[in-house]
Amino acid sequence: MWRTFIDIIKTTVFALPVGLYTSIKHLFKKPVTRKYPREKMEMAPRYRGLHYLERYDDGTERCVCCGLCAAACPADAIYMEPDENDKGERLAKVYEINIIRCIFCGFCEEACPEEAIFLGHEYELADDRRDKFIRSKDDMLVGHPRKDRPYKTIHRRVRKHY
């Protein structure tokens, strides 16, 4: 009986205020919330998101459809068919990446000798149809006069015209 009373007094006088202080001190800390759809998170520079195909400064495609990316791809997500333009240069007629299969390992980017394919920072991959996950060349090629800054710098010199 007295033991209970002493316990109660101990609790009310010492324990409860300590608990209350513990929770209230967090009130003045900065919230860690990210307001995601409104404010997108800045991804790390080496983050590997959706693929894009780079161009030369004059607008011609870099990809020569050598197939090294498809060979390097551990998930076998890349399919390509080669073609030639009227100048006799190789280019990709079909270039498709199956985003559902892709594991975003970045091996294609490393394998590419022409520095044509890169993994960008885009991470909103959801879609409502499975077909849309097969991204074709048109989806991946960057626009010619690049509006946004390039994600990665390209060190190779611009190819001369024949």
Add this chain to the structure above:
Amino acid sequence: MADLTFVAIITAKVIVIFLAVMIGVAYSTWLERKLLGHIQHRMGPTYVGPFGLLQPLADGLKLLFKEDLVLSRAERTIHAIAPLIAFVPGFLAFAVVPIGEPIELFGYTIPLTISDLNIGILFILATTSLGVYGIALGGWASGSKYSLLGGIRSSAQMISYEVSYGLALVPIVMMAGTFSLKEIVAQQASVWDWYVFKNPVAFLIFWICAIAETNRSPFDMAEAESELVGGYLTEYSSMRFSMFFIGEYANMLTAAAVVVTIFFGGWNGPFWPGPWWLVAKVIFFMAMYIWIRATFPRVRYDQLMELGWKVFFPIALLNVLVTGIVMYLW
């Protein structure tokens, strides 16, 4: 003619207080979400309006347009009435809470309380305990086992604290020598006369019992989200659901206002007009509710019973005895 103005004044006061409590309810939900969010390092509502201030409005509109579901096994009439029974008592007790000193308006002296009952404390004890009927009936009429359990738990919870709830006020009534809240407020004109300093034990018991009375965490057995999904309001949706919530928050406001009135000097304050002080103190106690909710985990059922019967009941009785002895010797 004089009777008509009297009626008009009373009606105006009732409408003003009802609207004030409704707005108070809306913004205590906002305060709760904001404060609880920041304690948990979240933002709380931010989307609607500046600081999410229009969030209660958006919630209300959303609830109005939601589908109103009634289970086929529900007891339809009682199911419909129960939210009202839970809704009304929260507002009733505000009828006797004094809001400020009488004001002069159009040549009339208007006391700023709807009615200054000479049994104000009894009236408050009577009305606030009515809310549990709404909860128990709502739980029973839903036709769901979980709701029934929630309702029964609520009523079983009530009997374990309600005795101490009433007993905690006995020393105050003894010291004040009156049941009238207006008188009690008048006696606490200066800070040192506040009854919380004269009798802190009564305040602690009353406040903890008030938290249990309003089914707030850590005593929210009736809702018990983790065990009973939503307790007595599992099967309620749309506006009826929100009626329960308005009732609960109105009860919280009432309990806060009563604590302020009885223990913290009511509308008395050094410089502003009375109502502002009442509002400020009530907001402080609403924040206390939220703070306590953010801090303590829900007690178990037997722990509440033990607390109510084995701890608060003897302490409250002892408090009555000690207060009597001290008053006799003083």
